[in-house]
Amino acid sequence: xxxxxxxxxxxxxxxxxxxxxxxxxxxxxxxxxxxxxxxxxxxxxxxxxxxxxxxxxxxxxxxxxxxxxxxxxxxxxxxxxxxxxxxxxxxxxxxxxxxxxxxxxxxxxxxxxxxxxxxxxxxxxxxxxxxxxxxxxxxxxxxxxxxxxxxxxxxxxxxxxxxxxxxxxxxxxxxxxxxxxxxxxxxxxxxxxxxxxxxxxxxxxxxxxxxxxxxxxxxxxxxxxxxxxxxxxxxxxxxxxxxxxxxxxxxxxxxxxxxxxxxxxxxxxxxxxxxxxxxxxxxxxxxxxxxxxxxxxxxxxxxxxxxxxxxxxxxxxxxxxx
Numbered sequence: 177x178x179x180x181x182x183x184x185x186x187x188x189x190x191x192x193x194x195x196x197x198x199x200x201x202x203x204x205x206x207x208x209x210x211x212x213x214x215x216x217x218x219x220x221x222x223x224x225x226x227x228x229x230x231x232x233x234x235x236x237x238x239x240x241x242x243x244x245x246x247x248x249x250x251x252x253x254x255x256x257x258x259x260x261x262x263x264x265x266x267x268x269x270x271x272x273x274x275x276x277x278x279x280x281x282x283x284x285x286x287x288x289x290x291x292x293x294x295x296x297x298x299x300x301x302x303x304x305x306x307x308x309x310x311x312x313x314x315x316x317x318x319x320x321x322x323x324x325x326x327x328x329x330x331x332x333x334x335x336x337x338x339x340x341x342x343x344x345x346x347x348x349x350x351x352x353x354x355x356x357x358x359x360x361x362x363x364x365x366x367x368x369x370x371x372x373x374x375x376x377x378x379x380x381x382x383x384x385x386x387x388x389x390x391x392x393x394x395x396x397x398x399x400x401x402x403x404x405x406x407x408x409x410x411x412x413x414x415x416x417x418x419x420x421x422x423x424x425x426x427x428x429x430x431x432x433x434x435x436x437x438x439x440x441x442x443x444x445x446x447x448x449x450x451x452x453x454x455x456x457x458x459x460x461x462x463x464x465x466x467x468x469x470x471x472x473x474x475x476x477x478x479x480x481x482x483x484x485x486x487x488x489x490x491x492x493x494x495x496x497x498x
Contacts, residue, residue, distance in 0.1 A: 179268035180476040180494075181231050185222040188234070188477045196272035198246035203275045205258060209291035210267050210473070210494040211237040213324055214387075214412050217484040219264050223414075226263045226437075234480065235267030235494070236437075237295045239287035242278075249275045257281040259290040261298075263437055267476055269496050276444065279451055284459035292467050292491045296328035297454045298447065299409070299436040303385060304332055306439070306446065307432045308405045312337025314382035317373045317399065319392055320412055321358060322349035322489045329385045330356040331464050335457060338383070341376045343369060343396075345486065352489055356464045364392050373399035380404060380427075390415035397423055397431070404429045466490030 181191045198204050216234040218224035239259040242252055252258060252275055260278040265271065281290055304310040316333040320326035321342035333340045334357030342353035342361040350361040362372040369392050373381050380401030386393045390413030397406045397419055406424075408431065411417075424431055440447045457463050468490045471479050475494075482488050 177269040178473060179233050180235070180473060181233055182220050183231050185230060186220065188220065188480070190474050190476070193268070195270055198244050198249075198272055200247040201249060201275055202246040202272050203242050203249060203252055203258075203278060204244040204270055204272050205238065205240045205260070205278070206243045206270050207238045207240040207266070207268065207496050208287040209239050209470070209496065210235045211291040211295060212479055212483060212492045212494060213237070213295055214483055215410065216264070217480050220480060228264060233265045233267045234476070236264055237261040237291055238266040238271060239281065239290040239294075240496075243270070245275070251275050252278060252280055257287065259287075259294050261295050261437075261440065267473065267494060269473070279448065282455055282459065285455050288467070288470070288493065289458060289465075291493055293328070293454060293458065293463065293465055294451075295436070296324045296491060297332065297463070297465070298440075298450055299325050299434065300329040300332040300385070301450045301454060302436055302439055302447070303407050303409060303434040304329065304336060304383070305450070307434050308383045308407055310336055310338055310383050313339070315339045315341065315377045315401070316383045316385065317341040317343060317377065317381035317396065318353070318358070318385045319343045319364070319369070319388040319396060320386075321353035321356070321361070323387070323412070324488070324491045325387050325409065326385070327353060327356045327466065327490055330358050333357070333385075335462060339377075341373060341381060343372065343392075349489060355466070364395070369395040370399045377401070383407065385409060388412050389417050391417075393417035394419065400427055400429045402428055406431050407434050408432065409434045468492050470495050
């Protein structure tokens with residue numbers, strides 16, 4: 177099989193590797209589509225909290241068909257269409273994974289859509305529902321709103337009945353977030369995030385969803401309303417915000433971490449319940465997700481470079497071809 181492999185940190189090659197065989201409790205999936213996320217660029221660069229030693233494949237989500245099962249597997253069978261997520265290792269033609277980490281896809285969700293929504297929408301839903309307890313009628317400010325997980329948060333927030341304020345690095349990217357359901361939008365490349373969020377919410381956001389961090393995050397946490405929730409989702413800016421604890425003190429607010437991968441490991445049943453809601457929305461045509469582009473596996477290097485450079489709006493996929 178062919179695999180996109182990080183041979184040294186920062187370097188990717190397309191290699192021919194032996195096809196995997198399943199061990200007990202494992203399945204082999206013939207991959208059709210791979211979803212890429214910003215954190216893939218960080219893992220390849222050795223700048224993520226998860227730091228595998230090369231060689232390894234990037235890619236944390238996939239969709240495809242089960243082609244072999246190991247001893248003891250009863251939950252899925254050969255021929256089942258499935259989707260799943262791992263910390264890394266999915267950018268290859270076939271993957272071997274634990275059977276209890278795959279989800280059988282309903283007929284109304286095609287592989288391409290599953291790979292486009294699995295991680296971004298599951299992260300956004302977990303963050304807004306389990307971590308923030310977002311309620312209908314509350315205000316939600318989303319940073320990085322034109323990216324994969326940010327645009328998903330805009331969409332999910334809108335579906336949950338929130339008033340959504342979208343922030344992005346440029347005016348064009350901010351305006352594109354309106355297509356995901358944002359009611360207002362602003363560019364933190366042109367205005368202070370604290371001022372913009374306060375002005376657009378009339379004093380502060382009940383929930384701030386922040387996958388950006390850095391100076392933008394430091395400003396946005398000051399725009400949280402009384403008893404609001406600031407969600408720490410990631411640091412796409414490359415910098416971790418420095419937050420003074422006086423801010424949550426005087427606002428009676430909460431700073432809440434969102435570690436999707438650990439949530440999936442620790443609360444698999446809750447994750448599967450979240451997926452049922454997301455797939456139901458998908459089947460009803462209620463999701464507004466955008467696929468930025470679908471590139472062949474051989475162009476994985478270019479795809480990750482585009483992600484790192486902030487050139488991607490929505491979701492970027494790799495297509496596995498023979």
